[in-house]
Amino acid sequence: MGDLLIRDVPEAMKRQLQESAQRNGRSLSEEAIEILRRQIAAERSGVSAGQRLRALMGDERLSDDEVDAIAASRHEPDREPPRFDR
Numbered sequence: 694m695g696d697l698l699i700r701d702v703p704e705a706m707k708r709q710l711q712e713s714a715q716r717n718g719r720s721l722s723e724e725a726i727e728i729l730r731r732q733i734a735a736e737r738s739g740v741s742a743g744q745r746l747r748a749l750m751g752d753e754r755l756s757d758d759e760v761d762a763i764a765a766s767r768h769e770p771d772r773e774p775p776r777f778d779r
Contacts, residue, residue, distance in 0.1 A: 699725075 714724035755763075
């Protein structure tokens with residue numbers, strides 16, 4: 694197997710990876726490999742984000758009113774971002 698060196702990993706991200714590895718009973722390297730494996734598999738599966746979201750929602754469905762509101766909002770002009778300096 695080959696080696697992979699990843700430089701400049703933010704400390705917070707490394708800490709999260711270490712915590713995840715500990716929860717899953719893996720070494721830091723094993724956890725990173727598992728995360729990479731899952732991500733690559735997800736990209737290769739060809740399943741869209743919408744399909745994954747529908748799978749997570751199960752039997753929950755948006756109402757017709759919710760779908761109509763989403764569709765209508767797509768045609769609205771972008772609003773100004775909020776200002777917090779006033």
